[in-house]
Amino acid sequence: MTKKLGSIRDVAKETGLSIATISRVMNGATNVSPETREKVLLASKKLNYLPNPAARTLTTKKTKIIAAIIPTIEHSVYAKFIAGMEQTLAKRGYSLVFAISNSDEEQEKDAAEKLLGMGAEAFVLSGGRHDPELIELLTRRGVQFVFTSIWAPDGDVPTIGYDNFALARGAIHHLHRMGHQDIAVVHGPEVLSDRTTWRKRGAKSAESAEIRLAFFEEELSVGGGKLAAYSMLKHKTKFTAALCLSDVMALGVYTAHSENNLVVPDDLSVMGFDNLDWSVHISPPLTTIDLPARKMGESAVTSLMDYLEDGTPIERKFFDAKIIERASVKKL
Amino acid sequence: MTKKLGSIRDVAKETGLSIATISRVMNGATNVSPETREKVLLASKKLNYLPNPAARTLTTKKTKIIAAIIPTIEHSVYAKFIAGMEQTLAKRGYSLVFAISNSDEEQEKDAAEKLLGMGAEAFVLSGGRHDPELIELLTRRGVQFVFTSIWAPDGDVPTIGYDNFALARGAIHHLHRMGHQDIAVVHGPEVLSDRTTWRKRGAKSAESAEIRLAFFEEELSVGGGKLAAYSMLKHKTKFTAALCLSDVMALGVYTAHSENNLVVPDDLSVMGFDNLDWSVHISPPLTTIDLPARKMGESAVTSLMDYLEDGTPIERKFFDAKIIERASVKKL
DNA sequence: AACTATCATGTAACCGGTTACATAAGCGAT
DNA sequence: ATCGCTTATGTAACCGGTTACATGATAGTT
Numbered sequence: 219m220t221k222k223l224g225s226i227r228d229v230a231k232e233t234g235l236s237i238a239t240i241s242r243v244m245n246g247a248t249n250v251s252p253e254t255r256e257k258v259l260l261a262s263k264k265l266n267y268l269p270n271p272a273a274r275t276l277t278t279k280k281t282k283i284i285a286a287i288i289p290t291i292e293h294s295v296y297a298k299f300i301a302g303m304e305q306t307l308a309k310r311g312y313s314l315v316f317a318i319s320n321s322d323e324e325q326e327k328d329a330a331e332k333l334l335g336m337g338a339e340a341f342v343l344s345g346g347r348h349d350p351e352l353i354e355l356l357t358r359r360g361v362q363f364v365f366t367s368i369w370a371p372d373g374d375v376p377t378i379g380y381d382n383f384a385l386a387r388g389a390i391h392h393l394h395r396m397g398h399q400d401i402a403v404v405h406g407p408e409v410l411s412d413r414t415t416w417r418k419r420g421a422k423s424a425e426s427a428e429i430r431l432a433f434f435e436e437e438l439s440v441g442g443g444k445l446a447a448y449s450m451l452k453h454k455t456k457f458t459a460a461l462c463l464s465d466v467m468a469l470g471v472y473t474a475h476s477e478n479n480l481v482v483p484d485d486l487s488v489m490g491f492d493n494l495d496w497s498v499h500i501s502p503p504l505t506t507i508d509l510p511a512r513k514m515g516e517s518a519v520t521s522l523m524d525y526l527e528d529g530t531p532i533e534r535k536f537f538d539a540k541i542i543e544r545a546s547v548k549k550l
Numbered sequence: 551m552t553k554k555l556g557s558i559r560d561v562a563k564e565t566g567l568s569i570a571t572i573s574r575v576m577n578g579a580t581n582v583s584p585e586t587r588e589k590v591l592l593a594s595k596k597l598n599y600l601p602n603p604a605a606r607t608l609t610t611k612k613t614k615i616i617a618a619i620i621p622t623i624e625h626s627v628y629a630k631f632i633a634g635m636e637q638t639l640a641k642r643g644y645s646l647v648f649a650i651s652n653s654d655e656e657q658e659k660d661a662a663e664k665l666l667g668m669g670a671e672a673f674v675l676s677g678g679r680h681d682p683e684l685i686e687l688l689t690r691r692g693v694q695f696v697f698t699s700i701w702a703p704d705g706d707v708p709t710i711g712y713d714n715f716a717l718a719r720g721a722i723h724h725l726h727r728m729g730h731q732d733i734a735v736v737h738g739p740e741v742l743s744d745r746t747t748w749r750k751r752g753a754k755s756a757e758s759a760e761i762r763l764a765f766f767e768e769e770l771s772v773g774g775g776k777l778a779a780y781s782m783l784k785h786k787t788k789f790t791a792a793l794c795l796s797d798v799m800a801l802g803v804y805t806a807h808s809e810n811n812l813v814v815p816d817d818l819s820v821m822g823f824d825n826l827d828w829s830v831h832i833s834p835p836l837t838t839i840d841l842p843a844r845k846m847g848e849s850a851v852t853s854l855m856d857y858l859e860d861g862t863p864i865e866r867k868f869f870d871a872k873i874i875e876r877a878s879v880k881k882l
Numbered sequence: 883a884a885c886t887a888t889c890a891t892g893t894a895a896c897c898g899g900t901t902a903c904a905t906a907a908g909c910g911a912t
Numbered sequence: 913a914t915c916g917c918t919t920a921t922g923t924a925a926c927c928g929g930t931t932a933c934a935t936g937a938t939a940g941t942t
Binding site for chain 1: 888889890891892893894896897898899
Binding site: 223266268269270271272273275276281282283290291292293294297298300301304305308311313314315316317318329332333334335336337358359360439440441444466469470472473476495496498499500501 | 633690691830
């Protein structure tokens with residue numbers, strides 16, 4: 219089925235011009251006479267000619283491919299992140315290739331090798347914890363990369379993200395301002411992501427005589443949130459609020475409560491993290507933290523493209539994330 | 551920052567071998583002595599050598615890149631679909647590049663041109679409605695492609711998907727078996743996708759003296775579902791069930807009802823379409839249709855890889871999708 | 883009329899691999 | 913000892929572009 223495509227030399231023969239001129243036309247060089255341009259374009263159509271990207275890359279050394287490795291795509295925060303990257307890249311003629319690491323450093327490294335072998339010119343990585351071999355590989359090859367979804371004021375690699383520590387700390391303070399003192403913190407496994415680690419630490423940093431926390435770890439899913447809620451209900455402390463470090467788990471807490479005829483927020487205030495699409499539509503609407511995932515994606519790839527084109531150094535970037543107050547948190 | 555990378559000739563010089571031998575080692579050819587192989591591998595490490603993908607592609611004419619164009623990624627059905635494709639491709643050393651079309655034929659065509667210019671060897675398209683120029687472009691260049699998420703028994707292009715018509719028809723029949731006769735069908739805009747068209751037609755085909763339908767079109771979102779529910783409530787007919795052609799809209803119907811102190815399924819039975827993750831966790835759990843998006847993705851790219859490697863012709867594939875009965879539909 | 887700047891186009895080297903074909907060495911069979 | 917086969921390696925052409933440099937034509941300047 220694959221048909222033979224015309225090459226630049228075919229077009230040159232057809233038009234009686236040299237390949238250099240054809241190349242000029244295809245690249246929109248200005249010093250080509252209008253008639254010549256016309257003739258070349260016509261012949262190109264006729265011969266079904268499109269410049270071969272591999273040949274072009276071979277000399278220019280530019281692939282215009284940027285790679286992203288993400289832990290999972292089945293979480294709308296990442297979906298937004300990817301959408302932001304893809305659309306920003308597309309506007310400037312770049313393409314996104316990506317791979318899913320399943321939060322596994324080994325898989326991430328393998329994926330990076332494959333993407334590098336495809337010609338990726340720069341990488342967007344998630345979080346700040348990676349196989350040292352991966353970092354070394356990218357550094358050795360001189361491939362620029364950034365860490366996203368996290369914020370670190372220093373370190374060799376630029377981070378483009380939000381401050382998980384401060385956000386979680388802020389969330390606890392928010393609950394405290396609403397009158398809560400015994401707060402359950404529901405979260406997923408730390409091994410999967412250093413974002414979780416930072417969020418936990420941030421929450422922990424807010425502990426005081428007036429603010430007492432207990433941590434419940436379960437799988438990062440609705441089911442996991444449900445399990446955590448059951449543990450919470452059995453706990454000796456009567457919690458008045460739960461901070462879920464992901465909306466998905468908050469939904470599980472809702473479910474567990476409705477299964478037990480308990481009412482959010484009367485029996486328990488619930489706060490989430492992520493502001494997923496549906497969080498405003500469940501009942502009661504979930505108080506949560508809106509993460510600027512799309513913007514973060516846009517920003518990460520814009521920095522990388524600027525770097526690739528002009529060598530603009532990549533700056534660390536910090537995005538603010540706002541608490542969205544809704545009905546799931548009750549003022550005591 | 552980009553460092554000069556070693557080329558195959560550098561490695562040849564370093565080892566005193568010819569470039570042909572280096573190439574053989576890099577490609578795992580068998581007829582190389584173990585000592586030579588060792589020496590080459592060592593020198594490669596030392597010189598920081600990795601074969602240049604563009605140069606390789608230039609001669610082999612294989613990029614191992616498969617492209618997918620999807621309407622949106624911010625819908626977990628597509629996220630699953632993409633995840634299925636990516637992971638299946640990765641296992642065989644292929645990569646996925648993709649673009650988002652926003653359900654716009656123009657954008658889809660532009661994206662395809664870009665992806666083609668990147669070296670995509672085959673395409674996965676969503677649905678069966680596309681710019682004729684796009685189809686012509688792919689055909690002219692001899693690039694294989696498939697349509698997904700739909701099912702058509704004939705036509706030139708293989709479809710890999712499920713039968714939206716039959717599924718919607720089956721859903722209506724299911725509701726009828728549960729005793730419902732006045733059914734509202736809630737759906738998104740048809741212009742965005744021919745899946746919607748097929749689903750609407752399938753529902754329509756089930757109409758009879760005993761089964762009376764009314765269609766409510768709104769934006770494909772939770773908010774849209776809510777609006778549709780409000781229209782439904784104002785409608786002269788008292789509907790006992792709503793079939794939402796997407797779970798997302800079903801959630802909107804739930805919200806509208808709880809805002810009006812109406813109870814699902816007592817006041818209205820609700821059925822969805824897609825079986826999104828959270829559909830089992832909302833209350834009441836949503837009866838819906840489970841779409842095999844991940845499998846579909848796996849299957850589509852497997853067919854394409856087989857075609858690219860052995861010329862295996864691509865067969866149309868049909869996936870069954872099951873109704874998942876949960877508490878949101880009440881037997882009358 | 884001679885000189886020069888400008889513009890359109892051509893020439894040819896080069897990018898970094900793969901691979902068909904050639905060659906040489908080693909070994910067993912006759 | 914000779915022949916033929918196998919195996920490891922080398923030679924060189926080729927893939928399809930880009931681009932520095934060369935060339936020739938045209939127009940403007942004095």
